[in-house]
Amino acid sequence: MVKHHEYVQRTLEHKQAFSLKKFFFQWEWVLILVFLIVLMINSNLSPYFLSINGLKDATMIFLDKAFIVFPMVMIMILRDIDISVGSTVALSSVVMATVYNSLGVPMEVAIVICIFVGALCGFINGLLIVKFKELSAVIVTLGTMILYRGIAYVILEDQASGNFPEWFSFFGWGNIGGIPFILILFIIFAIAFTLLLHKTTFGRQIYAMGNNDTASRFSGVQVDKVKIIVFTLAGIMAAITAIFLASRMGSTRPNVANMYELDVITMVALGGISTAGGKGRMLGAIIAVFIIGYLQYGLGLINISSQSMLIIIGALLLIAVAIPKVNLYHTFERLKEKRKARTRNK
Template structure:
């Protein structure tokens, strides 16, 4: 009985999320050392308004990667959705409330197109398909708005990006609600269990009666929809939009998901890890920004994190830990 409890405890503390918590604390410590302005309650709270907009895309991307797929068109979907919203409001006189709804529909449509192409042309990988739509959606945004910016949103629209509710950033409250919803959807529903089953063995899942194509379409539609939500928060925070916004967002999102412990081979991972990774990369970028680190350097750091997060699980940390403990007991 004692051995069973000891084994369970060891297994609990060897979970990937504990390593992420240590990395998060390390990021806080390094940033605090580098900048005297970092460790400030109000600053840390309000920093979420800067980096949480892209975090909404992380939730469906977790599901996509568990399915062994990927979507690199999400940044372009953000751009197209926001450009359509701004153009409808400023050029065509559509009420802002209706423009926001259409923005969400455009995002969902982009995701639907991705999903339909992927299930229709199964011989093509999701990388190739979404690379094509990434170029397409960004190109459409340039066709609509060319190289111009579009803003002049109503005053109330800025609340999405900069508003507070009881002293808490509105975007943080919305993020928490979506985090809870997607976590329950992935880990506590039949839909979520089917996603894991498909990630482990899509062929067996199909023969077991799982509606593989339908689930893929739903997940990609969710990715497009969440990209549109990102577009709303980003346009609100910036006060305008243009076709080149959200460039490299797909890199940040995929890095957050991979760092969160979602297996690139599919069928494995937890939403909690991705949520912790959001704050690791978010506060890393915020802290580096305080000391004026160039954006190119940030890309290098995020790239390194992405590589490390993919390589470390292959190192068999449990085996290394077990050999270390055995060696200490022998000594």
């Protein structure tokens, strides 16, 4: 019987000779080019865009939702999706504010409760998906999206809750050595999740499951356990987002983080994560975070309405999903062969 680590190594770690040409024909280089184009366009649209302080301050505005991107990459590699993350953010923040203001719980404990609520929401998602395999992840998380948001409305109705201690605002607006705290934490999580996905057995199991769930199960991968862990991570990161969002706004209410799932899924899809599962790298999604984030920031500087931004983000999502994630190197080689064939025919 083929051992799991041997199966994974043969299917996922097939080593090839390094090719400089192949290296530069990767999707991430296209994203870097798009990122530079976004910077150039925004700098022409607004003279206030291209400044070091402005670019740093912008990260405080858009990086909160980016924490959800990390586990969403794993979920989409598994050929699943989680559209309840925005509702998880809302419920986690509402519970945190309520236990602090209504129950008198210390803010430090309220933050821990917030993370626990997010983890619980993610765990429920994962458990339902593995227990009811006849239901797709989109159906399950659609139901929990409505459920979690509904519970948040039951708790606070249509009211806001804030009055957080002064030190809590540091999460959203604080700096360490002139660098936004949220950017520092984002970099730490980016490194951690990149190593988890690309350098550990757990990450190799995720890729194996995305390529062939059944084969992974027969090769010894605990498929259900891996899915529950990944969805629980999504809930935890949604709770981290809730903390930063509540800190930045100074309050929370049940309708916060509305349409966050659209931004997150767009970032992941644009980052080159295949919707068919089993393909993609964390780096692409990280670059896409800054493309979408600075695009929205630049459009905001010239007073583009939020409705127009939704149209733009929706269009980007369609483009990212509709355009096949082709291997640019192989495409270039095929075009070169066709040119050679035409030359020979002449």
